[in-house]
Amino acid sequence: MPEIPEIETVRRQLEATIVNKQIKLVEITREKTFNVPIEEVLHHLEKTTVTRILRRGKIIILQFNQPISLLFHFMLEGYLKYLNPTEEFEKNYQLMLEFTTGEKLYFCKMYLGYIHLEMTTDLDQITEIQELGPDPLDIDFTAAKFQQMLTRRRKMIKPLLMDQDFIAGIGNTYSNEGLFLAGILPDRKASELQTGEIQKLYSKLRQILRESINLGGVRDTAYSSSDQLTGGFTPELKVSYREGEPCYVCGTPISYAKIGGRNAFYCTVCQH
DNA sequence: CACCATGTTAGCGG
DNA sequence: GCCGCTAACATGGT
Numbered sequence: 288m289p290e291i292p293e294i295e296t297v298r299r300q301l302e303a304t305i306v307n308k309q310i311k312l313v314e315i316t317r318e319k320t321f322n323v324p325i326e327e328v329l330h331h332l333e334k335t336t337v338t339r340i341l342r343r344g345k346i347i348i349l350q351f352n353q354p355i356s357l358l359f360h361f362m363l364e365g366y367l368k369y370l371n372p373t374e375e376f377e378k379n380y381q382l383m384l385e386f387t388t389g390e391k392l393y394f395c396k397m398y399l400g401y402i403h404l405e406m407t408t409d410l411d412q413i414t415e416i417q418e419l420g421p422d423p424l425d426i427d428f429t430a431a432k433f434q435q436m437l438t439r440r441r442k443m444i445k446p447l448l449m450d451q452d453f454i455a456g457i458g459n460t461y462s463n464e465g466l467f468l469a470g471i472l473p474d475r476k477a478s479e480l481q482t483g484e485i486q487k488l489y490s491k492l493r494q495i496l497r498e499s500i501n502l503g504g505v506r507d508t509a510y511s512s513s514d515q516l517t518g519g520f521t522p523e524l525k526v527s528y529r530e531g532e533p534c535y536v537c538g539t540p541i542s543y544a545k546i547g548g549r550n551a552f553y554c555t556v557c558q559h
Numbered sequence: 560c561a562c563c564a565t566g567t568t569a570g571c572g573g
Numbered sequence: 574g575c576c577g578c579t580a581a582c583a584t585g586g587t
Contacts, residue, residue: 289565345566363565364584398583399566442576451567458566548578550564 289361291424291456292499293507294345296517297367300510301340301347304369305384305392309336312385320381320394322403331355331404332384343410344419344455350408358415362400366508368393374512395508419455423492428454430489437477437485444480445473446547448492457492460505460527463552465492467526472558473551474544498523526552 289297313332315325335351342348349357359365370376372389382394382402394402403415410416421428436454440447447453448462457465466473468491471484480488499505502519509517525535530543534554544551 360566362567362582396584440575446577449566459564549566 289345289365289504289507290458290461291345291422291496292461292520293504293517294342294347294361294456295500296504296507297510298340298342298347300369300514300516301349301367304390304511305337305386306340307336307338308386308388308390310334310384311387312383314383314385315381316379317381317397320397320400320402322401328382328404332357341410343416344422344451345458346415346419348410348416354406354408356405356408356410356413358401358403358405358413359394359397360400360415361397364396364398365400366395367510368395368508369511371512419451420453422455423457424496430486433489434482434485437480440477442477443474443547444471444477444488445551446549447477449547449549457496459549460524461492461496461499463527463550464495464525467553467558468492468495470558472555473546473553526554528552 310332313329315321315328318325321328331353332351335353335355337349338352339350340347341350346358346360368376370391370393376391376393378395380393380395381397384392386392405413407413421432437447442450445462445466448457448465449459463473465488469484469488471480471488499520502523503516504518504520505524506518506521526541529541529552531540533539534541534557537554537556539554539556542553542555
């Protein structure tokens with residue numbers, strides 16, 4: 288589920304809550320989630336102060352007053368929970384950071400997901416990030432560049448949009464929604480899209496990602512007990528999870544098919 | 560009990 | 574090398 292808007296919503300809440308806080312205590316309950324031994328994570332994180340929170344695609348990067356980066360990817364189910372000293376949290380977690388101010392940050396359901404400690408702050412030197420395609424909201428990601436990227440690709444457009452090496456941060460939900468808004472069927476070959484269709488897909492994709500970020504993304508776990516933002520975009524979804532329900536534009540029942548092994552939702556009248 | 564969902568990667572055949 | 578398909582990963586829900 289988590290794609291750019293959901294990840295960016297988390298990043299912004301981290302920025303608002305943990306920047307400039309010092310880590311007092313670190314607890315780890317699942318070594319497999321990490322790329323280095325537990326002792327190494329504890330050694331590098333304890334007593335450090337959070338300085339920056341970055342995002343590349345679906346990856347969040349915490350940086351500190353030390354030359355290290357803590358990367359994490361939620362994959363399917365991962366989420367964060369930020370709690371006040373007065374709040375109790377007993378559910379399973381794989382990493383807990385307690386700050387000197389008393390708040391605790393829990394990393395939950397990081398089973399398929401990962402938390403990686405890297406000994407650099409230079410993102411260009413980190414493999415997981417080197418492999419990513421451009422971020423669709425990046426200023427350098429222009430319509431002309433998008434068109435040029437699509438020309439040689441014979442792949443179906445939906446799986447291509449979800450390919451993180453091609454573009455970083457789009458998954459099942461926003462590929463469905465973007466293609467609906469652009470009027471393009473999900474199994475069209477990328478190289479066969481017309482210039483006008485590519486332009487429309489480019490602008491609709493960026494527009495929906497921005498709107499969703501502003502509304503807190505799609506149904507997701509709340510960051511904290513005071514979090515009123517997360518999930519605000521859920522009622523705005525046009526086709527995702529609406530199989531058989533009427534299209535908001537033409538009334539035709541929304542179709543569903545496996546495309547590239549993934550659930551595609553689309554309207555056979557509005558999309559060509 | 561089996562199956563499905565999520566994101567990602569690896570492996571296989573065309 | 575590219576493309577599409579399948580399985581695997583871990584877990585919870587039906």
